[in-house]
Amino acid sequence: MSAVFENVIRKKIETDGAMDIGTFMSLVVAQYYKTRDPFGVDGDFTTAPEISQMFGELIGAWLADMWMQMGSPAPFTVVECGPGRGTLMVDILRATRHVEGFHRGAQVCLIETSPVLQEKQRAVLREFDFIHWREAIEEVPVRGPVLLIGNEFLDALPVRQFMRDHAGWQERVVRVEDGQLCFGFEQAEKSVLSLLPALTVTQKIYEVSPARLDFAKTCCTLLEQAGGAALFIDYGYTKRVAGDTLQAVRGHQYTDVLGFVGMSDLTAHVDFVALEEAVAAQNGQFFGIVSQGEFLQALGIRRRAQVLQQAFPARSSEIDSALNRLISPSEMGDIFKVTGFGYGYNFTPAGF
Numbered sequence: 001m002s003a004v005f006e007n008v009i010r011k012k013i014e015t016d017g018a019m020d021i022g023t024f025m026s027l028v029v030a031q032y033y034k035t036r037d038p039f040g041v042d043g044d045f046t047t048a049p050e051i052s053q054m055f056g057e058l059i060g061a062w063l064a065d066m067w068m069q070m071g072s073p074a075p076f077t078v079v080e081c082g083p084g085r086g087t088l089m090v091d092i093l094r095a096t097r098h099v100e101g102f103h104r105g106a107q108v109c110l111i112e113t114s115p116v117l118q119e120k121q122r123a124v125l126r127e128f129d130f131i132h133w134r135e136a137i138e139e140v141p142v143r144g145p146v147l148l149i150g151n152e153f154l155d156a157l158p159v160r161q162f163m164r165d166h167a168g169w170q171e172r173v174v175r176v177e178d179g180q181l182c183f184g185f186e187q188a189e190k191s192v193l194s195l196l197p198a199l200t201v202t203q204k205i206y207e208v209s210p211a212r213l214d215f216a217k218t219c220c221t222l223l224e225q226a227g228g229a230a231l232f233i234d235y236g237y238t239k240r241v242a243g244d245t246l247q248a249v250r251g252h253q254y255t256d257v258l259g260f261v262g263m264s265d266l267t268a269h270v271d272f273v274a275l276e277e278a279v280a281a282q283n284g285q286f287f288g289i290v291s292q293g294e295f296l297q298a299l300g301i302r303r304r305a306q307v308l309q310q311a312f313p314a315r316s317s318e319i320d321s322a323l324n325r326l327i328s329p330s331e332m333g334d335i336f337k338v339t340g341f342g343y344g345y346n347f348t349p350a351g352f
């Protein structure tokens with residue numbers, strides 16, 4: 001399987017020339033998700049909603065609060081980008097079931113490109129008749145104000161990589177040498193250089209993500225028109241520094257980015273500053289950037305864990321360990337960040 005897809009990439013490079021990292025990443029990520037359900041112990045990686053129902057329940061409470069801050073509109077639209085197995089949405093909808101009017105007014109749109117995962121989502125969410133699927137955010141049918149969420153979605157959008165040397169800016173590419181995929185550099189096109197930070201050091205890699213920027217702009221435009229708010233959770237950085245963050249994960253281990261092409265999960269850390277700038281450029285209300293640990297604790301995850309432990313004493317240590325994985329700085333608590341922004345209302349978002 002891997003070799004077959006690697007051949008597709010190799011042929012494309014042999015025909016069209018060296019491939020920039022962004023094109024490589026988008027082709028590989030699409031292939032990866034198209035062909036599998038990668039989550040869980042037997043898969044390649046585990047995400048926050050797959051660790052514990054507490055994660056989705058608290059996001060559900062956050063959404064319900066934002067909805068009330070908008071005056072409990074009906075209809076309104078909830079959009080989730082990259083819903084994976086659908087677990088986060090299941091927990092959100094369970095947690096909001098008793099919020100008067102929330103389900104009655106809600107229309108949910110899931111943005112998913114993978115047919116395999118769409119099928120899983122349809123199965124776990126079959127009891128709800130107000131869910132639609134689309135492949136891109138531009139296709140969302142908007143009814144009323146919008147609440148938009150994405151967990152570990154932005155990291156899957158492609159980055160491009162650049163390095164400055166004596167000959168000017170070079171772009172990192174994938175090429176073929178002796179029949180093998182390998183990394184190299186080519187003279188960079190001028191058009192993308194405006195995205196690079198103003199101060200740079202030679203011989204270091206800088207990442208930029210035109211794809212994330214386009215996505216952020218589309219979110220801002222959507223929210224500007226409809227009113228509403230967005231919440232994104234992902235791993236990434238809040239200071240722009242040099243470095244190659246492109247990573248491949250397979251069977252819960254880091255692996256070679258050019259090995260197992262299309263069979264390992266390819267991601268890159270999210271530049272949260274770039275998101276903030278995109279929101280500022282479109283005059284949005286930026287909520288800030290906080291760590292996942294801080295955010296979940298501000299939303300009351302410790303209390304929620306206690307309540308669950310009292311209700312299910314046999315699961316007490318399992319709940320403790322899930323809590324620890326989600327909020328401890330040595331686990332997901334620090335490296336994962338939460339950010340959000342809003343339009344059309346004066347929000348006081350919980351957790352920021």
Ligand code: SAH
Pocket residue numbers: 029033039047048049050081082083084085088111112113114117135136150151152153156157
């Ligand atoms: N949010 C889920 C899954 C994260 S994995 C969780 O937390 O468990 C990334 C998800 O984004 C997968 O569902 C994948 O199929 C989807 N995805 C990746 N690239 C995408 C793209 N360009 N457009 C839409 N969905 C995409």
